[in-house]
Amino acid sequence: MTQRQAQDPWRLLLVEDDVELAEMLSDVLSDEGYSVDAAADGQRGLHLGLTRQYDVLVVDRGLPVLDGLDLLTRLRSRAVRTPVLILTAMGTVHDRVDGLDAGADDYLVKPFDLDELGARLRALCRRALDVTDVLRIGSGHLHVGPREVALPSGERVALAAREFALLWALASRPTTVHSRAELRRMVFHEAPASSIVDTYVYYLRRKLGRQVVRTVHGLGYRLGTL
Ligand code: CA
Numbered sequence: 234m235t236q237r238q239a240q241d242p243w244r245l246l247l248v249e250d251d252v253e254l255a256e257m258l259s260d261v262l263s264d265e266g267y268s269v270d271a272a273a274d275g276q277r278g279l280h281l282g283l284t285r286q287y288d289v290l291v292v293d294r295g296l297p298v299l300d301g302l303d304l305l306t307r308l309r310s311r312a313v314r315t316p317v318l319i320l321t322a323m324g325t326v327h328d329r330v331d332g333l334d335a336g337a338d339d340y341l342v343k344p345f346d347l348d349e350l351g352a353r354l355r356a357l358c359r360r361a362l363d364v365t366d367v368l369r370i371g372s373g374h375l376h377v378g379p380r381e382v383a384l385p386s387g388e389r390v391a392l393a394a395r396e397f398a399l400l401w402a403l404a405s406r407p408t409t410v411h412s413r414a415e416l417r418r419m420v421f422h423e424a425p426a427s428s429i430v431d432t433y434v435y436y437l438r439r440k441l442g443r444q445v446v447r448t449v450h451g452l453g454y455r456l457g458t459l
Pocket of ligand 1: 249250251293294295296
């Protein structure tokens with residue numbers, strides 16, 4: 234579970250390329266007690282999101298270099314599960330569904346009311362306290378922080394980043410069969426010809442036993458057991 238202390242400020246990452254809006258939001262949110270980091274493009278936002286711990290992310294949808302939804306998809310595929318609120322000038326139902334599909338927790342259409350933003354961020358931060366950092370694999374567990382698997386015997390096995398990302402994707406939806414193409418796109422961002430999914434399934438089985446990932450012939454892979 235979370236290691237934050239009650240008196241710590243909420244750590245917020247703001248990814249917004251509109252300089253004036255970013256400055257204004259940074260000021261307002263800092264005044265409200267958030268510790269704010271700001272990034273002006275998607276690539277910088279991705280870097281910060283992958284390397285630092287935040288309680289909540291506010292991400293503009295239209296960003297240079299890497300757009301807001303791509304940023305979000307990449308964070309989610311690397312097992313970053315911090316709540317994300319998407320800001321956007323686009324507010325159709327279709328846009329909203331796209332954002333939620335990409336893993337957003339909330340969605341606010343520009344121009345928005347600052348009080349509403351504040352209320353939604355407080356709700357997301359409260360919800361974040363309940364987010365688990367642990368997924369079950371049979372009678373074992375997968376832990377986010379140290380990127381390790383606790384075997385039923387109590388032994389712990391450390392995973393490399395990509396091994397972890399693949400196993401987390403499978404364990405997040407344990408009853409779903411994932412196609413190789415889906416895993417390749419979501420976890421590894423690799424070209425269709427790549428056999429990277431099979432390679433990392435092999436690595437996981439070598440470390441954790443053959444049964445940790447099940448092959449569903451003709452369809453792909455699903456979570457197995459430990
Ligand atoms: Ca923008």
